[in-house]
Amino acid sequence: MISVVILGAGNVATHFFKGFEKAKDISVIQWYNRSLAAIKPYANAVEITDDISALKAADVYILAVSDDVIAEVSHQIPFDDKLVVHTSGSVSVYDLDKKHKRGVLYPLQSLSKNSDVDFANVPICIETIDKKSYPVLKHLARSLGSPTKRINSDQRRVLHLAAVFVNNFTNQLYRIGHEITEHEGAEFDLLKPLILETAKKVQEMSPYKAQTGPAKRNDKKTIKKHLKLLENEQHKAIYKLLTESIIQTHGRKKL
Amino acid sequence: MISVVILGAGNVATHFFKGFEKAKDISVIQWYNRSLAAIKPYANAVEITDDISALKAADVYILAVSDDVIAEVSHQIPFDDKLVVHTSGSVSVYDLDKKHKRGVLYPLQSLSKNSDVDFANVPICIETIDKKSYPVLKHLARSLGSPTKRINSDQRRVLHLAAVFVNNFTNQLYRIGHEITEHEGAEFDLLKPLILETAKKVQEMSPYKAQTGPAKRNDKKTIKKHLKLLENEQHKAIYKLLTESIIQTHGRKKL
Structure with missing residues (x-):
């Protein structure tokens, strides 16, 4: 006891x-x-x-x-x-x-x-x-x-830091998704199955392998359309920075 | 038929x-x-x-x-x-x-x-x-x-844009979590239940209500520790920008 x-x-x-x-x-x-x-x-x-x-x-x-x-x-x-x-x-x-x-x-x-x-x-x-x-x-x-x-202490510190990325920051991306859909009268609810699926996918597969979308494909046309659509300057900055981060992670070798 | x-x-x-x-x-x-x-x-x-x-x-x-x-x-x-x-x-x-x-x-x-x-x-x-x-x-x-x-078309456009935030960008935050933990010999696997819980939480609750963590509390001491810990300049920029975004969403009225 x-x-x-x-x-x-x-x-x-x-x-x-x-x-x-x-x-x-x-x-x-x-x-x-x-x-x-x-x-x-x-x-x-x-x-x-x-x-x-x-x-x-x-x-x-x-x-x-x-x-x-x-x-x-x-x-x-x-x-x-x-x-x-x-x-x-x-x-x-x-x-x-x-x-x-x-x-x-x-x-x-x-x-x-x-x-x-x-x-x-x-x-x-x-x-x-x-x-x-x-x-x-x-x-x-x-x-x-x-x-x-x-x-050890170093590992605990980085786990806490990583938890901020995968929990607090991820939740803020959900919040931005909520803002931009409701702003246009679209329903955030429609995104909920995708949110769950995205989290489930990395239970089995590395986030590297799980990545998809315009940034991974370096689909400049779609990226340009999205940036034009974003009215909030902070949302635009987040879109740009995370797109760059994905391109850097998945980027093809430069010619 | x-x-x-x-x-x-x-x-x-x-x-x-x-x-x-x-x-x-x-x-x-x-x-x-x-x-x-x-x-x-x-x-x-x-x-x-x-x-x-x-x-x-x-x-x-x-x-x-x-x-x-x-x-x-x-x-x-x-x-x-x-x-x-x-x-x-x-x-x-x-x-x-x-x-x-x-x-x-x-x-x-x-x-x-x-x-x-x-x-x-x-x-x-x-x-x-x-x-x-x-x-x-x-x-x-x-x-x-x-x-x-x-x-309508406008709603489809913003849903597609919001999907990039809650799926591709979220997945990139998982990827960063993976990078910073493995860099220190900590296991990304330890974060998987938190990733799933974060996604489950917003199935029932708005992302606004679901938010927690140092940025929401405007806990400058922890934020400073985290920024010091991040070696990659891009990760640092993402941390800063998303922290600012959370503070802006949840910020107390200025004195």
């Missing part, structure tokens, strides 16, 4: 709590948040507190708090030499107070607070400084049902 | 042929391509020809040929006043020879030649010049199992 204290009340904290509740050999013995209101709904299921000096002794402390307060909160944990991990993609493991054994449990997924999570679709990237902490964190992640991967 | 002649041998021609073969009340009576080799595998199922002057009389001629030759091939069809449609997102319906009744059947999906297509996920956008042709084309599309939508 691994005993866990969760700190924070955001999406990751909430889904980790719910996931551990279902796991057989994990016990969440306490849930801390600086404001009790957010975790009060769980008061019947777990001891809650807003007093960090009242934290109980546990095997693992999971800091699912904002990046900015990870260092400070880890410092306030009133124990030494405990295994303390954060869940951030971009904060160094060394930002955690060095009085602890330190690690990271980084769930590589977009977790919405109000929808259920299937942890089978949430790879958890694990980083530890000492070797002995690794199997403990792997056990925690596996008990949620997540696939796990041991990574 | 609607009789159809298919012209061309690409992905759209092939999937339309296979789809119509399964439909009850559609009969593909002939398949034309300028080279017989590509359609020879279907010679037992349909009459094939490479001689456009030998085309049979049919209710509908579907030109699933390259954009560049639509006008010319439509001119060569040795009949007048037949219903002739092309399948392109970006070519005007008026590019078809005016001796015909003219229309468009534009499948809004990425069709790969070697994988099966479920037409339930392929919305077909229909455009006609005369009113009487519309129900015929709708019947054709429905018999494939596709959802249909009547649109």
Whole structure:
């Protein structure tokens, strides 16, 4: 049995709590948040507190708090030499107070607070400084049902960066698709099957192989038509830059 | 029973042929391509020809040929006043020879030649010049199992443009995610569940509501870290431009 204290009340904290509740050999013995209101709904299921000096002794402390307060909160944990991990993609493991054994449990997924999570679709990237902490964190992640991967800090940083490209930036391209269709009275809904198919395709095939379209074909006529059609200067700049990027990736050798 | 002649041998021609073969009340009576080799595998199922002057009389001629030759091939069809449609997102319906009744059947999906297509996920956008042709084309599309939508030329043009954003450009963002992870020895595979989740999210929720991440939060610290991490100047420019675009979409009012 691994005993866990969760700190924070955001999406990751909430889904980790719910996931551990279902796991057989994990016990969440306490849930801390600086404001009790957010975790009060769980008061019947777990001891809650807003007093960090009242934290109980546990095997693992999971800091699912904002990046900015990870260092400070880890410092306030009133124990030494405990295994303390954060869940951030971009904060160094060394930002955690060095009085602890330190690690990271980084769930590589977009977790919405109000929808259920299937942890089978949430790879958890694990980083530890000492070797002995690794199997403990792997056990925690596996008990949620997540696939796990041991990574180092550099790899975590680029995964977080790549996640911005494939999630936030991709979503902004959907948003632009929404803007330009609705502007003309066409339905964004018509694009939804294509959006899903594009994401499904790269589950099996590399994005390189999956590419199609006017930029890949270097179809200057269609590219010109599209640029003429775009009224928003920023959309035009995005069209140009991503077209150039595709041409560079797939470009034929220059004559 | 609607009789159809298919012209061309690409992905759209092939999937339309296979789809119509399964439909009850559609009969593909002939398949034309300028080279017989590509359609020879279907010679037992349909009459094939490479001689456009030998085309049979049919209710509908579907030109699933390259954009560049639509006008010319439509001119060569040795009949007048037949219903002739092309399948392109970006070519005007008026590019078809005016001796015909003219229309468009534009499948809004990425069709790969070697994988099966479920037409339930392929919305077909229909455009006609005369009113009487519309129900015929709708019947054709429905018999494939596709959802249909009547649109005009302007709407088709922006849908094709938006498809480039949500399909080709999105796929290029996946490609960049692939490049930057593999460069650091991290696995692109770890990003695949996130890619799928991002696409699934906007099936139910607007891309505006679905947005998360450092750009939306205007988290300058993380944005700075990311820009420092990117070595490729083009990736850096894409990061900057899409971050600006998200900030503009979600920006708080200026003080």
